[in-house]
Amino acid sequence: xxxxxxxxxxxxxxxxxxxxxxxxxxxxxxxxxxxxxxxxxxxxxxxxxxxxxxxxxxxxxxxxxxxxxxxxxxxxxxxxxxxxxxxxxxxxxxxxxxxxxxxxxxxxxxxxxxxxxxxxxxxxxxxxxxxxxxxxxxxxxxxxxxxxxxxxxxxxxxxxxxxxxxxxxxxxxxxxxxxxxxxxxxxxxxxxxxxxxxxxxxxxxxxxxxxxxxxxxxxxxxxxxxxxxxxxxxxxxxxxxxxxxxxxxxxxxxxxxxxxxxxxxxxxxxxxxxxxxxxxxxxxxxxxxxxxxxxxxxxxxxxxxxxxxxxxxxxxxxxxxxxxxxxxxxxxxxxxxxxxxxxxxxxxxxxxxxxxxxxxxxxxxxxxxxxxxxxxxxxxxxxxxxxxxxxxxxxxxxxxxxxxxxxxxxxxxxxxxxxxxxxxxx
Numbered sequence: 001x002x003x004x005x006x007x008x009x010x011x012x013x014x015x016x017x018x019x020x021x022x023x024x025x026x027x028x029x030x031x032x033x034x035x036x037x038x039x040x041x042x043x044x045x046x047x048x049x050x051x052x053x054x055x056x057x058x059x060x061x062x063x064x065x066x067x068x069x070x071x072x073x074x075x076x077x078x079x080x081x082x083x084x085x086x087x088x089x090x091x092x093x094x095x096x097x098x099x100x101x102x103x104x105x106x107x108x109x110x111x112x113x114x115x116x117x118x119x120x121x122x123x124x125x126x127x128x129x130x131x132x133x134x135x136x137x138x139x140x141x142x143x144x145x146x147x148x149x150x151x152x153x154x155x156x157x158x159x160x161x162x163x164x165x166x167x168x169x170x171x172x173x174x175x176x177x178x179x180x181x182x183x184x185x186x187x188x189x190x191x192x193x194x195x196x197x198x199x200x201x202x203x204x205x206x207x208x209x210x211x212x213x214x215x216x217x218x219x220x221x222x223x224x225x226x227x228x229x230x231x232x233x234x235x236x237x238x239x240x241x242x243x244x245x246x247x248x249x250x251x252x253x254x255x256x257x258x259x260x261x262x263x264x265x266x267x268x269x270x271x272x273x274x275x276x277x278x279x280x281x282x283x284x285x286x287x288x289x290x291x292x293x294x295x296x297x298x299x300x301x302x303x304x305x306x307x308x309x310x311x312x313x314x315x316x317x318x319x320x321x322x323x324x325x326x327x328x329x330x331x332x333x334x335x336x337x338x339x340x341x342x343x344x345x346x347x348x349x350x351x352x353x354x355x356x357x358x359x360x361x362x363x364x365x366x367x368x369x370x371x372x373x374x375x376x377x378x379x380x381x382x383x384x385x386x387x388x389x390x391x392x393x394x395x396x397x398x399x400x401x402x403x404x405x406x407x408x409x410x411x412x413x414x415x416x417x418x419x420x421x422x423x424x425x426x
Contacts, residue, residue, distance in 0.1 A: 008070035026123040029079040030137040036075035115150035185406035195422030241284035250416035258290040272311030286316035313338040346380020
């Protein structure tokens with residue numbers, strides 16, 4: 001027979017511990033047979049029991065050996081899927097379960113058809129403990145019944161709209177690279193003293209055939225969660241190098257193209273060799289590349305970060321710490337990493353001319369950066385007053401809408417010919 005509720009709870013607990021350790025994901029599926037009571041009443045309990053055993057066999061045949069099928073009682077089954085890579089993968093497994101269960105059953109000579117309603121909750125998104133995951137999978141299962149049975153639904157707070165949108169986005173993102181739906185925007189970085197463009201930050205954009213322009217705040221976390229960021233990140237780096245080389249003759253001699261790295265790209269310790277391969281493939285001079293990392297990436301695995309950054313630094317690549325001041329690290333903590341540039345987050349720049357605390361923080365960051373030999377880029381500069389403040393405190397570079405919004409390649413090529421972004425009388 002199948003594991004019962006007690007065994008199921010133990011296995012789920014074990015799966016959650018493992019997932020927490022490895023930062024993995026687990027799916028809990030609740031399966032309810034539609035109209036089972038009707039079959040039981042008309043063909044008798046013996047036939048009902050036989051049918052439940054057949055259903056159990058079919059569910060087991062669709063999942064991996066390490067996954068669990070259990071029967072919680074009556075006509076309710078549960079499945080635990082471990083080491084889940086994506087919501088899309090869970091959807092595929094559950095579709096296989098529905099397909100397997102939809103084939104006719106023969107009880108003696110009677111042909112019987114049953115269909116399931118399946119609800120799914122995902123750890124950690126839908127709950128971090130057993131009770132909540134079971135409750136949410138159960139809620140999703142009732143939602144599936146309500147929507148006409150013989151289907152599956154992911155749990156979500158407003159029962160499913162978000163989860164199904166996320167699933168659809170995940171599926172669309174997998175095709176976005178092949179279908180060339182991604183493109184790049186470039187936001188100039190200006191040397192405050194001379195008013196000239198000395199670099200540009202590369203920003204990923206997605207023009208989806210389904211939804212049009214999708215905000216990075218929506219799609220980048222999905223790329224991160226599913227691991228797709230590694231492939232997309234390499235594509236971004238390659239395209240950025242190609243774009244720089246295309247316009248190099250128009251750009252300043254010390255121009256740097258700045259590309260954001262994701263925490264996922266650090267994992268596995270292959271980052272430097274992957275970057276090196278791309279530089280060789282594109283013939284990109286490393287001294288014109290800057291890689292941006294966030295504080296949280298350094299905090300997560302300092303030993304791995306130190307090693308990867310040292311390898312990149314040895315190649316001659318410039319390293320910038322992004323969004324500084326929003327995380328937990330202190331400047332003294334940054335000393336252990338081979339960094340060249342510090343970017344002050346726009347949330348501090350926004351109010352520097354009206355909020356004395358923010359002004360004091362920015363002044364302190366600039367003074368300490370100077371003592372550590374780091375160059376400073378102020379992000380989110382939107383007013384001439386902010387720029388004047390930064391000039392007064394000898395900030396090196398500025399980036400923001402006052403100087404230029406992020407632009408496409410064609411507009412970037414035109415900006416490359418622009419002599420000054422800040423007029424001399426300022």
